Structures are given as C-alpha cells and as structure tokens.
Amino acid sequence: MNDPHVESLHYRVTIESDSVKLSPEARDQLDLNGFSCQLEGSQLVATPTDHFATETKARSALEPALEAWEFEAELRTRIRWRFRFKKATVVDRRPTPGKVEVGLASSVEVASSVDAVLTFGAYPNLTQTMFTVTPFAEVLRMKWRRVVENREGLLAGAYWCITAVDDHYGGRKEAARLLGISRAALDRIARLCAIDDPELGRKVGGPKALLSSGEESWLRNAIPRMILRVAEVESGSPVSTQLSNPDLGADVRIT
Numbered sequence: 001m002n003d004p005h006v007e008s009l010h011y012r013v014t015i016e017s018d019s020v021k022l023s024p025e026a027r028d029q030l031d032l033n034g035f036s037c038q039l040e041g042s043q044l045v046a047t048p049t050d051h052f053a054t055e056t057k058a059r060s061a062l063e064p065a066l067e068a069w070e071f072e073a074e075l076r077t078r079i080r081w082r083f084r085f086k087k088a089t090v091v092d093r094r095p096t097p098g099k100v101e102v103g104l105a106s107s108v109e110v111a112s113s114v115d116a117v118l119t120f121g122a123y124p125n126l127t128q129t130m131f132t133v134t135p136f137a138e139v140l141r142m143k144w145r146r147v148v149e150n151r152e153g154l155l156a157g158a159y160w161c162i163t164a165v166d167d168h169y170g171g172r173k174e175a176a177r178l179l180g181i182s183r184a185a186l187d188r189i190a191r192l193c194a195i196d197d198p199e200l201g202r203k204v205g206g207p208k209a210l211l212s213s214g215e216e217s218w219l220r221n222a223i224p225r226m227i228l229r230v231a232e233v234e235s236g237s238p239v240s241t242q243l244s245n246p247d248l249g250a251d252v253r254i255t
Helices: 055-077 135-148 154-169 172-179 183-193 213-234
Strands: 004-015 027-032 035-040 043-048 081-092 104-107
Touching: 004 055, 027 055, 035 055, 043 055, 055 081, 055 135, 055 213, 135 154, 135 213, 154 172, 154 183, 154 213, 172 183, 172 213, 183 213
Parallel strands: none
Antiparallel strands: 004 043, 004 081, 027 035, 035 043, 081 104
16 A cells, blocks of 8 residues: 555444343444544444554554543443454555555454343443553452452452552552542541451451441442542543542442
8 A cells, every 4th residue: 555544443342241231222422532433232433533554553542542431331330341353444545546455454353252232222431531541450440340240259359459549559648639539438448348247248356247238339339439530540630529428439330
C-alpha cells in the first residue's frame, strides 16, 4: 500500500459470566479516545477520527479505553465483559491506478466458552472519568474477583484490600486524603472486617457478632467503589467528590 489508513477496528463483545446475558437487540454509540464506537449485540466497530497507518498504532490508542471500560463495568455492575479483537480494515488512501489490494490487516479471534448473548437491553454504563488500569488497581481487582466468585471469603478479601490500600498510601489518614474517601468510611471497612462472624469472619478472636445483611451489602459495594477510586487517582484524575459512608456503600448494580 502507498498510504495505508486504518478505516475501522472490529471487536467481539463477550460476557464472562453464565448468569449474565445481553440482548442481541442492544445498541449503543459513543466516542472513545478519538474513535466513534458503534455497538450492536456482540459486535463493536470502532472508526478512528484521526489517521492511523497501522493496526498496532490504532489499537494502542483505543484499547486502554476499552480496558478501562471492562474494569469499571466489573466493579460497578459486577458484569465481566471483554472486548476481543477480531480484525482491522485498512484502506489505501493513494492506490496505484489499476492495482486492486485487499484492505484487511491481521485478524485474531480468541475463543470463549461463553457466548455474548445479553438478557438485559443495555451495555454497562461508562462514566465520563477515564483512567488507565494501573498494576496496583489491577491487583486489587483480581483480589476482589476471588470474593465475587466465592473463591475467598468476603471479610478476608475486604480486609486484604483495605490493608493493601493503607500500605500503598502510607497509612489510613493519607489514603483517605489522597483517595477522597472519608476516614470514617475506610475505618468502617476495617471495623467490619474485624467482626468474628461464624460464616463470614476472617479470623477467630474479633468482636463476636453476625454481620447484618445491610452491613454485608454495604461492604460488597464499598470495596469495588474504593478500587475504582484507586484506579482514577493512580491515573492522575482529579478527585472531584468526597466519598462518605453512604456514597461508598451505595448499590450501583444493574438489575
């Protein structure tokens, strides 16, 4: 090609959960990192507004935003979805007269054991705050995923996360300041994790009590909210609002 141009990137949307499905009629359109993205059912077509000469450069510009969307959807809605690259369509902006070239770059299809068939009619919302998934934020997400998948107890996983955040930011007071989360909210996470619940407790010897359904719900919402705030702060996004006890534990799941 004389002047190759990436016309579009194509992805398959897969849902990595047997309990969540997406309607084939779902439709959405949004702009991400300089790409006009059209979603229809299990397909995403991203059209760049700028010029990219190679598939690699185009994907490097778009995929951090897709990764952030995957990250946010998992933590805000507990929906694990993936954008799996399929192909790039490349055209020649200065074709040689009389010569026909097929404008298709490399194509990759990653097999998935779960087909993306949606049972609710909307894709997980994407907030206006974009971020890069940093290594520390990813470690926290992977730890919390173990809790969601019942591979680790709630209080053990939550305790690990709050302890890791305290250590990463140099203590609870500094973590609260840098993350824009009230000290009372972070203290409540730690206090609930210390309860010696016979089913949910992480250790023997804490205050003997049963975690109430309200406390359990609050904690299951607070930890992913905290992890999202970590991802935003680690990416350099300004903290615009202070998260208090009610904010941190608000239920944001899609029902």
